Amino acid sequence: MPLEMGLDKLPLGIPGQVTQMAENMPLTQRLNQFGLVPGTRICCRYRTPGGSVTAVEFRGAVVALRTRDMAAIRVEV
């Protein structure tokens, strides 16, 4: 039974797969260029001490995002 959640809730080190991304957002467009689209396998790697910025890994690259913005990306585990 797959579990769906916002990417901001995905615990560090647990791999997930993107199911849905908020459309018409500048961040979504940017991430699409980076190769992050629905279906991409993704994993959160590390956070800042306060937890407000997270480094996520997908397609072999690591990208830093604000945790708050990551709620717009839905993933399933």
Added chain:
Amino acid sequence: MGRPVEHKLTVALAGNPNVGKSTLFNALTGLRQHTGNWPGKTVGVAQGQLDYRDTRFTLVDLPGTYSLKGTSPDEQLAGDYLQENQADCTVVVCDGSCLERSLILALEILMRCPKTVICVNLMDEAMRHGISVCPHKLSNLLEAPVVFTSAGKGEGIPALLEKIRETALQMPKLSLPCWDDPISAAEKIAGECICQNPDCDQSFRRSVDKLLVSRRVGVPFLFLVLLGIVWLTVWGANYPGLLLQSLADYGYGLLSGWATVLPGWLGGLLVDGVYAVCARVICVMLPPMAIFFPLFTALEDIGYLPRMAFLLDPVFARCGGCGKQALTLCMGLGCNAVGVMGCRIIQSPRERLNAILTNAMVPCNGRFPTLILLGSLFFTGSGSALVVAFCVALGVVGAMAVSFLLSKTLSKGEASTFCMEMPPFRRPRLGQILVRSVLDRTVFVAGRALLVAAPAGAVLWALSNTGLLKLVADFLNPVGLFLGMNGVILLAFLFCLPANELLLPVILLSITQAQSLQAVTGVGYALLGSFFTWQMALCTMVFTLFHWPCGTTLMTVYRETHSIKNTAAAFILPTAAGMLLCTLLNFFL
């Protein structure tokens, strides 16, 4: 050598940012770059030439881009160039350690440009990470020639040149390949060609990253790195500074001898005015810059800077900025004009403007000597680096406070998003660091400063020899006193508009009433101690941090924003902050 050139070919280098494109470019052209490698439209792209067998290649190093549909100015430039098919051959540089992502752009380019060579770079890094790629499969699937290189070590360069020549001189393919969805096609192709060695452990790399952003280790380490850079710059600049000074004195002696053939006033103007001021500016600015920029470029090369931006983003986010502003402020420590130009890395226009307007609030190293000297009135010995570090911290706080106010008032709007690639750590390449930092940054900045220092020297000489300097200083005295300083200091700040290095020389010239700067080096500094009261020194230090940016920086702000309004704001904001602080200090002390 000696073979006649039969073919002339233009070759474009395209690829994601940070895949070693510039390293490859330098490995190919042997560092014969004819412009500085600044990213962006105004300066244009770097070009270089090389001869290989019977062919002369003109290489065009396009700015890094993730997609042909990119939105930032840099990416649009690269996209436009490739769309128009201006080159005889396009080389797509891919990152061997992150091939899947690089292939997305490669596929987009393959669908548009008939003569394309795929260069999989950073193969040494991929090997370290236990990744192996099958070149034949990749070449078959992409329907294009594939070459593996490790540009940092110079491996695979001859093979690449041969392939480029072969591809460019071939008849173009009649039909271009087509992939409906480049992203999923890239995933599929990468899956078929890449073999990940399961024995190669990624956990060490990951734990280093985790440690570097942790509260216990990462945060203190960040401050140590910043303090270390400031300390090395301040301490290390002493000795070459003295050496340059004695060279300049020697040159002064020679020139004054030669100047006797000229009419007295012209000789004075050229030697005591132009030469003395230029020499002083170079002596003061060159050594710290020649130390700071290589250090900064080394941090850039290793890949620590993105970690720094990562750690500092939460702090800057609260002030309506983003972590990348920390990087541009850091660049501003070297030179504010360079820092302003560096603001191109910030995507959101609003945050970029805030970062540009507040950059001059961190002291560039042209202001370090003033801060050190004034600081030495309070502290002796090795306290000077601490004084500078404290001033830098104060400047950063000021920049953040003004950014905060701006984001609440003038540049209100949606808080933007933050999205930054964290590249793997790389071993720094010393040769490239030196060349890039010395040629692209130090010489560039020093040249600009000389351009403004020379006329300023002439004016300064004329004013001091006609007694006007004292007259103007007396006129400015009430305003200066109100700000906790005096007329002479305020006048010196006005003279700093061309270059901040001029502050102390002008003060010295005014208080000693000497004919030339060259005459006041030794004794003059002793006089400074009796000239400044401690309140005055404190206000001067604050005003050194917060006053109008130098002319070079203002020119750069105008070039970057194309707006007189924003340039005026860059002038007024720090000045207003400085005047406010100095008035308050003067009132309470």
